[in-house]
Structures are given as C-alpha cells and as structure tokens.
Amino acid sequence: MESRCENCIIRQFNSLRAMSKEELKHVSDSKITKTIKKGEALFEEGDKLNGVYCVRNGISKLSKLSANGKDQIVKLATKGEVLGQRSVIAEESTNLSAIAVQDMEVCFIPKESITNTLQKNPNFTLEVLRHMAHDLKEADDVIVNISQKTVKQRIAEAFLYLKNNFGEDEQGFLALTLSREDISNVVGTATESAIRIISEFKKKGLIHTSGKKIGIKDERKLMEMVDGF
C-alpha cells in the first residue's frame, strides 16, 4: 500500500490532483489512513467534521434520516471520491451520514490542509468547485427521477446504475451487493415494495438472483422500462 499522497493514484480522480507538491506533502504528513468495516460509519448526520475522507477502496452510502425514521440514500461513493467536503467548506455540521456498504480504506485529511489550500490555490478551489457542480447536477437528476418515475422504473434504473458504476463479478452478478433495505432506501420506497418488484423482475426474466446477489439478464428491457415502455 502506497502511503505517500504524492504517489497515490487515487488522487488523479479527485480534486487533490490540483494541489502543488508542497501542499500534497503537507496533506501527506497530516493524513491518517483508516480501515472501516462494512456497516461502520465514517461519520454521522450532525457530526462536526474536522477533515475530509478520501476513499481509497470500498464503497460508502451517503444517507439522511427522514422524519418518519427511514433513511434516504442520496449517493454511493467509491474509490477516488472525497467525502465531507461540503461540510468543511460551508463550515457546518454534515447533513449526511456516511456508512460503509463494503469494507473500506480511507485517508482522513485534517481540514486545515484543505482550507489553507482553498484560500491560496485557485486551481484547487476551482477543481473542487467543478466536482461540486457535478454533484449538484446529479442531485437535480435524482430529484426529477424520484418525483416523476414509478418505483418500478427507479428500481430498474438503480440496477443499471449499479452495473455501470460498480461493474459485475465473474458470474455476472452486480459487484456491489446491497441489502434489499438499502435498495429501497436508494429509490425511496418501502422495503416490501422493493422486494416485491425484485421478485416480479425475476419472474419476467429481467434479472436473476442468488441470495442477496442480483444479476442483470435483460439489460435492454430494463432500459426500456426506465424510459416508460
């Protein structure tokens, strides 16, 4: 495992690549590498964050608790993504919880390294800004999807999303296995509804399952379903 940020490939995928050598050195000297087990939290809604987390490996769900006690998963973050940025930048406690859905390896970077660089290196700030602009656009898309598509369409879309973003294993199952509850929290529905629709998809031959694992059998039909056919 590479322990110096300067040599870390992950960096290429996020805004840290816009840092100067000295800035990176400073980050590298102050960072702490952590291992997070599946089910453990990086941070929880309402926490005051003293830094950001750079994901080296594994996947985290970012979720928010609603008034009725259900979690809504807003985003799934993987290798290369930086978590907690929004909170550090706005100097507010975080509005989301980050919980590992797979074992993770992350680097914690104290906020001083970040805020200092934000004030001095416009390239870095601009890079962060671009990432946030992208996140905002995605959030807009989620809003439209959730409000205008049926649960069935959203679940179909979620499966395609999982395939495109996290890939499949050797046997053709989605590489990221989520519990039925997590799936329902991604699409914003009751767990029973999600399960029912998964069963229906299975009967129709759109997917196949083995335990929690789900594999896509008929991608085209799923895509048609998302578009309303």
Add this chain to the structure above:
Amino acid sequence: MESRCENCIIRQFNSLRAMSKEELKHVSDSKITKTIKKGEALFEEGDKLNGVYCVRNGISKLSKLSANGKDQIVKLATKGEVLGQRSVIAEESTNLSAIAVQDMEVCFIPKESITNTLQKNPNFTLEVLRHMAHDLKEADDVIVNISQKTVKQRIAEAFLYLKNNFGEDEQGFLALTLSREDISNVVGTATESAIRIISEFKKKGLIHTSGKKIGIKDERKLMEMVDGF
C-alpha cells in the same frame, strides 16, 4: 436604477461581493441589463450559456423536464441569486430551464468575466463554492422530502417555504402566487392531486384562497402536518 455593479446592493447577497474593484469594474462594463416578462425564459434546458444571470428583481423557477413530459421545479430563485453558474463552471450546457414566474430584471454577465476571476481570485472562487455547497445541501433536503413525505406534507411544506422566503402581501396572501400547476411541479405530483389537497386544506381552515392567491391561516397546523401529525 443603479447601473454600476460597484454600487449595486444586490451584490452583497451573492458571490460577486468577493470581487476586487477592478474585477467588478470589468463585470460592470461588460454586463447587459435585461427585462424578462412573466412566463418568458432566461434560458432553457440544454442551452449553452455564455454567461450567468444576476437576479435584481423578480422570481424565476428552475425546472427540468422529465421523460413523461412533466416539469419538475428544482428551485425558486430570487433577488441576489446568480443563475447559470453551474453550467459555466462545468463548461456544460445547462441541465435546467429558468423561467420567470414574475416579471424580472436581471444582469447578464458574460462568462469571461466570471471564469477569469475564478482563476485569479481564490476568495471569489471560495465564495462561489460556498454558495454551491449550500445549494447542494438544499438539493439533498429536497430529495429526502420528496421521497419520504406524502404529497399532503410536501404541499404544506411548500406553503410554509413560500411564506418564509417570499413573504406575504398586505391582505395576508403569499406574495409569490404560483399557478396550481407550478405548485404541483414543485412538490412533484399531478396537478389534480395538488388542487384536491388545496381544497381540502381550505375546508379544514388551514389556508384561504382568492383566485390563485393563497393565504396561510393556521401556520401551526401546517407545521404539524409537515412533521407527520
């Protein structure tokens, strides 16, 4: 009407306040003031924007067309807000349409002034970043609300939002009058459903109406309803 940005009070409410005198002068020299009538578009989904719009007066809805032909209103922007930033920063065509729901007065600022300043003035970039961080948080909240609350709750919440953000007129009606269709597009439901619930609220004495205008009568009950009582 003040025509020099340097003297414009609106600026205090947005990221332009972080610009230097010279930068502001440049913006001021290149900006174009426009009047937009209610119902007209500032820009439409898919447009490539050559600059941003600083709202001096009036209100715009930011919406996105869904596959089934319905608009989803993602945000209502008013005095002081800068529209089109996301698109200019990410150098992509815009993902939202901006349509005036009231007559508007806006300043169009060519993107060169913005991108130049973004590259040179970290304070400005940071300020823009802070605003976008705030927008992102709000978007997260919208996602949770839409997916976890009933239509009734969302409509109650929308009325409270309209009161808190745009105020009331002398007779106690919400200062921003939206059509029933716009209301349904804010909360993400069918127009008929929105109308039905508005009627119900009226019968229960939570609101009163006069034509399209809506006034809040029992704010506490509305708040309770939002929280699920």
Add this chain to the structure above:
DNA sequence: GGGATTCTATGACAATTGTCAGGTTTGAAA
C-alpha cells in the same frame, strides 16, 4: 363585450404504493 382559451375544480375509477402480519431462508456466532 363577447368569444376563445387557459386555469381551476370535482367526481369516478384504476393503479400504485404502503402497512401489517405472518412465514421462510440465510448467515454468522456459539
């Protein structure tokens, strides 16, 4: 002022989704 058009309203019904109440399976720990 009259006619056309758009917006608002309501009823009837169907489809979707949530809730509750059981079962069964799975998987991890003792």
Add this chain to the structure above:
DNA sequence: TTTCAAACCTGACAATTGTCATAGAATCCC
C-alpha cells in the same frame, strides 16, 4: 452443528396518488 437473529419473501388489505372526463371560473385578446 446448532441456534438465533437478521434478512428476505408473500399475502391481504388499506391508503395514497394518478388518470380521464367534464364543467365552471377567470383571463386574455380582438
């Protein structure tokens, strides 16, 4: 291996929401 809790699944039913049809009210424009 057994055991137990958690996760998954299904049925029955109720509540919510969407759709279609229609009619009245408001508004715009000539």
